[in-house]
Amino acid sequence: MKATELITLFELAKGQEGTVSTSALAGSGDAADRELALRLFEIGFVDGERVRVIARGYPGGDPLAVRVGGTMFALRRFEAERVLVAPLAGGKQVAA
């Protein structure tokens, strides 16, 4: 897997680290979607920030607890899918 390949935060496995990439995000979607994106920015999901999935719900891994910056947030699937990350090598690999 190349380091530049982007996946959504939801696809990041538990325990794995990634780097947020916002390049593909700006200005898409309706008002509610823009508001969600804005709030995600405001709480720290900005370009280049390290994130790590600490825990996942059962079943289906939804919601997930993510550490971003120095804070942990619980996000639901549709919120996590709004964030794109580049998974970091090392850590556990996502099952292909």
Add this chain to the structure above:
Amino acid sequence: MNAALAANAEDSALHLILLGNPNCGKTALFNLLTGSRQKVANYPGVTVDRKEGQMTTPLGKRFRVFDLPGAYSLNAVSIDEEVTRDVVLGVREGEQRPDLIVCVCDATNLKLNLRLVLEVRRLGRPMLLALNMTDLASKRGIEIDVPALQRELDMPVVNTVAVKRGGASALLEQLELAVRDVVPHAATWQAPDVADVTATQREVRRILAASVREPVIDTRFDERIDRVVLHPFWGMLILAATLFLMFQAVFSWAALPMEWIKGGVEAFGQLLAAQLPEGLLRSLLVDGIVAGVGSVLVFMPQILILFLFILALEDSGYLPRAAFLLDRLMGTVGLSGRSFIPLLSSFACAIPGIMAARTISNWRDRLATIMIAPLMTCSARLPVYALIIGAFIPQTTVAGVFNLQGLVLFALYLAGVVSAMAVAGVLKMTVAKGLQHPLMLELPSYRWPHGRNLLLGLLERARIFIHRVGNIILALMIVLWFLSTFPAAPADAIGPAIQYSYAGMLRHALEIVFAPIGFNWQISIALVPGMAAREVAVGALGTVYALSASGDDVAAQLAPMLAAGWSLPTAFSLLAWYVFSPQCLSTLAVVKRETNSWRYPLLMAGYLFALAYGAAFVTYRVSLALLGGPYA
């Protein structure tokens, strides 16, 4: 004259607002600054807490301090945040524009916290930054260059430790200095767009790089706990055990203080009775007011113990984790984990529960949570349950370990929760169809709950409760006493005196309504005052059964009479009624204020009444068929 002086002094006091992200220690700082000189009320039109306190600096400068609801951004997504934004901007109706903004930041989490500071700085208002939790920051090896930060932010920066005596001394010193003049350029605020936010975040990172040295954050401690606490299986087990312990404590720890209150109320009633001449005044004071108010006051220990648990769990950082664990489950009926905290509070009383729902940003989620909050078994139902279970359910042991009475009580609690979920499910399929519900909940690091803050929180709850007892319940008791005392029974009366009173006259109308669900005329009459507040029904039944016992003692003497007078199906039917019972005027009033319309409280009363009636009907008919009975 004195009042005029005080008013003058209040006017000269500067308005200081505390602003910050949730969990930054704002409330602790507010408590430290103002001590017990606090006033908690509501912002008009919404049930957002308006916390105001007074403070005088060592040199005698006076401030009125306001603790605003926590906010991540002025770009509000919840009512809490809207209030905060409006107060900061000085556009909230009835609120003065603040003279000084104190931004509170968690020093261990500046990356998140500083963004709001920069956003507010743009308004050009006099402000300063309180770096809170500096004790934790230095313990974690975070070095903050305060002069550099001051330079970068172009505002005074002080260190504080909100949970330590004297932890705000640097802030107080700073407050002695003149507040800088308002920057003249008009401070209009505009909702930021993505580019703005990105730029601000970049600026935050630049400032941090210039002023803060932070070792790689050590999150191992928290993560070790979270591995268990957030685990789908072990975490659930811990949550279940915690809740079990909590309810256990509510019932066992409260027993003794409840005895004391009961004893005190009785003694007071007897004292009054001995002092006053026989007559109407004595009857009103002793039977009406002391006994009636006492029968409600007795539940205060249970409510406070429940709140002690909730406050401690919240302070420690556990409650949001419980919300995380339950999110999936609540999602199946269209709620989110955020509804967990309001619903948990509703077990004490639906009112604080409904108020706690204001942190839910999504309006439909919030409405659904408000609508089902009264289905959580609040402590006002307990006296009714206790009375009927005590009278009709034998003290036998089931399966070797379980007490049958306890099991029935548990089943009633469960019935409330299950029907709440069912109602939420119906709402999901109708009103809130196909919508996505946000969670986005911060899971703060674990901390030991802080005694003083818990105490202040509890005092506030006790005050609200006593306030309610002093107003609504007192008034109802007087009305009830009047209805059941006048007109007096004729001299040759054979039945209980109440049969001849106004309350007795109402019974004919009520019998038509309630006979199909097995309620006799005594129950029907007791439900009249009980319409306003659930717990009143116990006292009312006592009055109806013409007992002269006062206060909680009513229950003790009433039980055998009920056991002899009611059929089992009637008792079951009343229990079923109370799982849903719509009777609580204060709840409906709060819902009205909260939703700003009559529509929802009326809808709530309607659906609760329908469910109560339906459940009681089915219960009555089914148990009649199974057990046999007078009309079988």
